[in-house]
Amino acid sequence: MIQWLQELDEVLRGHKGDPQLLAGGTGHIHIKPLVAVSIVLGIVYGLCMGLYAVLTRTPPCFAQMFASAVKVPILFILTLVITFPSLYVFSALLGVRLGPKDTLRLILAPVSANLAVLASLGPIAAFFTLSTSSYPFMKLLNFLFFAVSGVIGLKVLLTMLARLDAAQAGRATATPNSAPADDPGPTVTVTPVALSPSGDIMGTTFRLWLVIYGLVGAQMGWVLRPFVGAPNLAFEWFRDREANIFVDLFRTIAALFGA
Amino acid sequence: MRVFFRAADDFLHGRGVFAVDAPLMGRLRWLLVLMLVCGLSYGAVMGTFSGLKAGRLHQLLYSGVKVPLLLLATFVLCLPSFFVVNTLAGLRDDFGQVLRALVATQSCVTVVLAALAPITALWYVSCRDYGLVLLFNMVMFGVATLAAQIVVRRYYRPLIAREPRHRRLLWAWFVLYAFVGVQMGWVLRPFIGNPEAPVAFFRAEAWGNAYVVVGGLILRTVGRVPAPLLTFTCIAALPWLVVLAVIWRRAVASRRRKMGPNFGCPPASREA
Numbered sequence: 001m002i003q004w005l006q007e008l009d010e011v012l013r014g015h016k017g018d019p020q021l022l023a024g025g026t027g028h029i030h031i032k033p034l035v036a037v038s039i040v041l042g043i044v045y046g047l048c049m050g051l052y053a054v055l056t057r058t059p060p061c062f063a064q065m066f067a068s069a070v071k072v073p074i075l076f077i078l079t080l081v082i083t084f085p086s087l088y089v090f091s092a093l094l095g096v097r098l099g100p101k102d103t104l105r106l107i108l109a110p111v112s113a114n115l116a117v118l119a120s121l122g123p124i125a126a127f128f129t130l131s132t133s134s135y136p137f138m139k140l141l142n143f144l145f146f147a148v149s150g151v152i153g154l155k156v157l158l159t160m161l162a163r164l165d166a167a168q169a170g171r172a173t174a175t176p177n178s179a180p181a182d183d184p185g186p187t188v189t190v191t192p193v194a195l196s197p198s199g200d201i202m203g204t205t206f207r208l209w210l211v212i213y214g215l216v217g218a219q220m221g222w223v224l225r226p227f228v229g230a231p232n233l234a235f236e237w238f239r240d241r242e243a244n245i246f247v248d249l250f251r252t253i254a255a256l257f258g259a
Numbered sequence: 260m261r262v263f264f265r266a267a268d269d270f271l272h273g274r275g276v277f278a279v280d281a282p283l284m285g286r287l288r289w290l291l292v293l294m295l296v297c298g299l300s301y302g303a304v305m306g307t308f309s310g311l312k313a314g315r316l317h318q319l320l321y322s323g324v325k326v327p328l329l330l331l332a333t334f335v336l337c338l339p340s341f342f343v344v345n346t347l348a349g350l351r352d353d354f355g356q357v358l359r360a361l362v363a364t365q366s367c368v369t370v371v372l373a374a375l376a377p378i379t380a381l382w383y384v385s386c387r388d389y390g391l392v393l394l395f396n397m398v399m400f401g402v403a404t405l406a407a408q409i410v411v412r413r414y415y416r417p418l419i420a421r422e423p424r425h426r427r428l429l430w431a432w433f434v435l436y437a438f439v440g441v442q443m444g445w446v447l448r449p450f451i452g453n454p455e456a457p458v459a460f461f462r463a464e465a466w467g468n469a470y471v472v473v474g475g476l477i478l479r480t481v482g483r484v485p486a487p488l489l490t491f492t493c494i495a496a497l498p499w500l501v502v503l504a505v506i507w508r509r510a511v512a513s514r515r516r517k518m519g520p521n522f523g524c525p526p527a528s529r530e531a
Contacts, residue, residue, distance in 0.1 A: 009346075012343065012346040012347055012351075013346055013349065013351055014347070014349045113347060116343050116347075117340065117343050117344065117347070120339040120340040120342065120343040120344075121339075121340045122339075123335075123336050123339060124336050124337070124340065124435075124439055127336050127439065127442070127443075128442060128468070130446075131442065131445070131446045131466055131467065131468060132467070132468040132471070133466075133467065133468075134468050134471045137468055137470065137471050152344065152347060155347075156347060256471070256474070257474055257475075257478055
């Protein structure tokens, strides 16, 4: 447990994106502890989310709380499972020099950062749940928290990519005698002609993948609903398929202000 | 008593144990004491609007407890996410100092509130309208929050000088704190106590969401305004918004020129 937290702490502090370490590949990012800690963080937020069903219903619906605690980690894992193959195949096809395990490590760090932010917003979500009975408000608040943490995770990924790019460019240009990573300044300005397309492609691939990841994640959240649980509907593990998350988002906003 | 006032004086001037670079442990105790004592005293004055009759005196105590409670509970709720975001921004090593600044801000709000308490009391004497009293207290809280900015800036100045990203994070903190604080204030009602309602620590119907209620109020008000007038107001407001945006941008640009190229944005070397 302590080791998991240490691993998470290193990700949050940005030590995993250290140019010096990235120059030697992504081997310093350990998959197992990060996955474990991400699951725990997801459970924490899921519990805060499911609190709504416990408080607004008589008798309290603990099944929904349990379901939410299970579903939040599953949401993130399934989204990753679904989008990872396309990321790897396309980046390999386009000539990015990262193996499947390297790619997985590279995206696992931002995902765990994403979940850490989400879990830290959990107490606020729980506080609003305690005092709010409006279902549209809670839905929008949770949506907002997911969006904010997602954007922060995205920034972490982009920073890591830029550093990886710089580190690899530095490694390619530097002679063995000069330590490139001690001084990241020059390595950024020196862009080797042979390598810059690879870096460009990597950036573009990951950015495109981010769009796919976001869309799949949103739709996955829709498929896995209910997370909060509409107070007038009985508990179900999954709801019938209808509409999509963006249609529902507009409906929710309309319901919050209109009705 | 004298020790307390001396501590408050030191705090306001930012010297002694409250100097920017003094160690934390010596002052944390004092900051909490200041927050509790000053918060309690303003809250008690706040409660006098309805609490000075026989059988209602405990309203003073309820209101008094609620002011520090409001600040502390909001602070505790917002702290975890602020901690994670600070770490993600690579500023974990400064977090001790950040914490000091934030705790000091809370204390400053209560000290200013305590200083404003006599004015509130005068307002109570001269006005018997519950709505106006409510509004006046909101203004007092607003003034105290604005005045606390002086203390925030004092403690944040060395941090921002070292790392301009602190400025953005401070804004993020205020947004988060205000968002949670508004709801916290709503939940902890009544602060003043309606003279016609029985005294209670929590109001039974207070449980609810401030944003939903206020949004509904605004919409109902807007709904009552005739549509042509509404359209006209929106159209007339647009040019003013543009003008304000231009003025704001100019102000930022001129400040940026004065403060140097790195004002408000992280230096490129740290990002790369």
